[in-house]
Amino acid sequence: MAKLGVFDVSVRYGKVPALNDVSLHLNEGERMFISGPNGAGKSSLLRAISGAVATSHGRIEMDGTILTGRPPEAIARQGLSMVPEGREIFGSMTVEENLRVGTGIRRDRSAIESDIAEIYDAFPILGQRRNASAGALSGGQQQMLAIGRALMTNPKLMMVDEPSLGLAPNIVDQVYDTLVALQQERGLTLLIVEQSSARAARVGGRMVLLRGGAIVDQGDAREFAEKDLLKDAYFGGAKTEDA
Amino acid sequence: MSNQHQAARIRAWSTPIILALALLAFVVLTTALGDKSMARMAAQTLIRVTFVVGLWIFVGNSGVVSFGHAGFMAIGAYASAWLTLKPQTKALFLPDLWPWLAQAEWPVLPAAIAGGFLAATVALISGAAILRLSGIAASIATFAFLAIVNTIYSNWEGVTGATSSVVGLARYADQWVTLGWAVAAIFVAAFYANSASGLALRATREDEVAARASGVSMYRHRVLAMTISGFFTGVSGALLGHSLGVLNPGSFYLGITFITLAMLVVGGIGSLSGAVTGVVALSLLIEALVRMERGIEIGTTEFALPSGAQEILIGVVMILVLIIRPGGLTGGREFQLGRRRAEPKQQTATNRGVTT
Numbered sequence: 001m002a003k004l005g006v007f008d009v010s011v012r013y014g015k016v017p018a019l020n021d022v023s024l025h026l027n028e029g030e031r032m033f034i035s036g037p038n039g040a041g042k043s044s045l046l047r048a049i050s051g052a053v054a055t056s057h058g059r060i061e062m063d064g065t066i067l068t069g070r071p072p073e074a075i076a077r078q079g080l081s082m083v084p085e086g087r088e089i090f091g092s093m094t095v096e097e098n099l100r101v102g103t104g105i106r107r108d109r110s111a112i113e114s115d116i117a118e119i120y121d122a123f124p125i126l127g128q129r130r131n132a133s134a135g136a137l138s139g140g141q142q143q144m145l146a147i148g149r150a151l152m153t154n155p156k157l158m159m160v161d162e163p164s165l166g167l168a169p170n171i172v173d174q175v176y177d178t179l180v181a182l183q184q185e186r187g188l189t190l191l192i193v194e195q196s197s198a199r200a201a202r203v204g205g206r207m208v209l210l211r212g213g214a215i216v217d218q219g220d221a222r223e224f225a226e227k228d229l230l231k232d233a234y235f236g237g238a239k240t241e242d243a
Numbered sequence: 244m245s246n247q248h249q250a251a252r253i254r255a256w257s258t259p260i261i262l263a264l265a266l267l268a269f270v271v272l273t274t275a276l277g278d279k280s281m282a283r284m285a286a287q288t289l290i291r292v293t294f295v296v297g298l299w300i301f302v303g304n305s306g307v308v309s310f311g312h313a314g315f316m317a318i319g320a321y322a323s324a325w326l327t328l329k330p331q332t333k334a335l336f337l338p339d340l341w342p343w344l345a346q347a348e349w350p351v352l353p354a355a356i357a358g359g360f361l362a363a364t365v366a367l368i369s370g371a372a373i374l375r376l377s378g379i380a381a382s383i384a385t386f387a388f389l390a391i392v393n394t395i396y397s398n399w400e401g402v403t404g405a406t407s408s409v410v411g412l413a414r415y416a417d418q419w420v421t422l423g424w425a426v427a428a429i430f431v432a433a434f435y436a437n438s439a440s441g442l443a444l445r446a447t448r449e450d451e452v453a454a455r456a457s458g459v460s461m462y463r464h465r466v467l468a469m470t471i472s473g474f475f476t477g478v479s480g481a482l483l484g485h486s487l488g489v490l491n492p493g494s495f496y497l498g499i500t501f502i503t504l505a506m507l508v509v510g511g512i513g514s515l516s517g518a519v520t521g522v523v524a525l526s527l528l529i530e531a532l533v534r535m536e537r538g539i540e541i542g543t544t545e546f547a548l549p550s551g552a553q554e555i556l557i558g559v560v561m562i563l564v565l566i567i568r569p570g571g572l573t574g575g576r577e578f579q580l581g582r583r584r585a586e587p588k589q590q591t592a593t594n595r596g597v598t599t
Contacts, residue, residue: 052452072455073455073460073461076455082456084453088450088452090453092449092513100442101442101443101457102457102458104439153457
């Protein structure tokens with residue numbers, strides 16, 4: 001059974017369509033990248049899966065349970081966590097308070113402290129600044145905090161919306177290294193929005209290309225990277241973002 | 244690691260202790276130095292502290308401004324009056340009271356608590372109805388709630404005495420009793436703000452989408468905060484009745500709504516310390532202005548502010564504070580022992596936190 005199944009999902013904002021009959025399937029422990037130009041519907045897809053926007057058509061399932069039509073907090077309880085675009089951390093709260101917000105839904109109270117310690121192990125800088133205001137962290141640190149916060153809900157499937165947005169390339173490397181390590185440790189299934197096919201190819205995984213709210217191509221991330229390189233060679237186009 | 248965690252806990256709990264000690268000092272000072280009218284002013288201030296701290300439990304944590312809390316205050320005030328007034332008085336002024344209520348002669352403390360519980364119950368029901376709305380719509384709905392309560396209490400002649408005042412309440416709410424309740428409200432507010440629910444609610448204030456994606460049920464936490472908040476604002480109403488000795492629905496309408504919100508904004512809506520600071524600062528200013536309106540002698544010439552100057556000057560102060568310190572006097576910080584958090588983004592965060 002697929003971990004996540006998206007069947008013919010459409011989303012519209014008023015009369016403006018954002019997604020048209022998108023279908024995709026993720027297997028347990030898999031890593032998938034979603035790519036595409038601005039306005040292609042990448043964030044809309046993630047928001048629809050997490051319940052933040054309503055779908056106008058179609059069905060979304062996780063572990064065979066239907067998610068469509070349920071509120072985001074119920075979907076989070078199901079084990080699906082999202083790291084929103086632009087690192088939406090709670091700026092006036094401390095680092096540790098940010099992490100604890102995600103624990104409200106958990107029953108295993110005793111495991112929370114050890115999980116927080118684990119997050120601080122994975123991101124030592126967060127441990128050092130645990131009592132600092134989250135708004136005072138750098139962009140890269142905020143991205144790590146947003147990922148740490150998502151992990152605190154103990155998810156089985158995690159969606160990350162553009163982790164590389166506005167970060168220096170070496171920080172992006174760190175973020176991906178951590179994501180991959182966490183995935184291996186916890187057996188997470190990952191769905192990541194990533195513009196750069198070169199980046200996705202380096203990390204490895206499947207890739208889906210969205211354009212105009214529909215899937216136009218999919219395959220191994222490496223194939224996409226090669227195609228993009230070829231395109232650059234022929235048309236002399238702008239280099240892929242941070243490759 | 245746990246040491247650091249413990250230090251953070253101690254810092255968090257130092258806030259209510261500091262606030263309680265400051266209020267104790269305020270009462271001791273006004274009692275020792277002042278006359279009877281100073282003592283009355285202190286009691287009035289502490290009733291407002293109880294109210295505004297109760298209001299803060301909801302508004303400060305949720306970021307939704309409520310215009311309805313004066314309604315809970317009225318509910319608590321009248322409930323305590325029903326329970327404590329002498330049966331003869333009630334037979335005369337409130338003839339339509341239910342028989343058991345007409346005969347009730349409760350001691351004052353249980354009556355105040357009952358007033359709080361009735362207000363909390365109404366807060367739970369009204370909150371459940373309106374708190375699914377988004378920030379600004381919820382605020383307008385709380386205002387509608389206030390209007391409903393006011394209309395009922397202004398017209399239910401045989402039960403509330405309508406617009407003619409209910410008189411003869413035992414005037415037990417002096418500065419010490421009100422201090423006790425203000426401190427209780429402060430500790431409960433601090434406890435709530437540091438609880439899992441308080442944390443979750445503050446997260447929704449910062450960013451609703453991210454909070455809900457973290458599994459936070461915004462609605463449930465809002466209703467819980469509204470209920471606790473309703474309890475203390477209800478108790479503050481009971482105290483107000485038993486401080487003045489007189490009840491009138493007009494005391495629980497627009498005037499108190501706006502002055503208490505002004506206190507919250509002036510002190511700093513983002514923190515419990517701000518709520519308390521705002522009440523004390525504006526109460527002292529009002530007292531000073533009232534005295535100046537009455538006239539003070541400097542040398543041989545008497546100097547008096549024109550009447551009405553008080554309201555105008557309070558408005559000016561509020562505007563000035565909003566311009567100079569948008570986060571309020573405390574800037575959304577808490578008074579705490581030990582090292583302060585670095586909060587360079589506090590102002591934007593506070594502004595973003597308030598939806599109205």
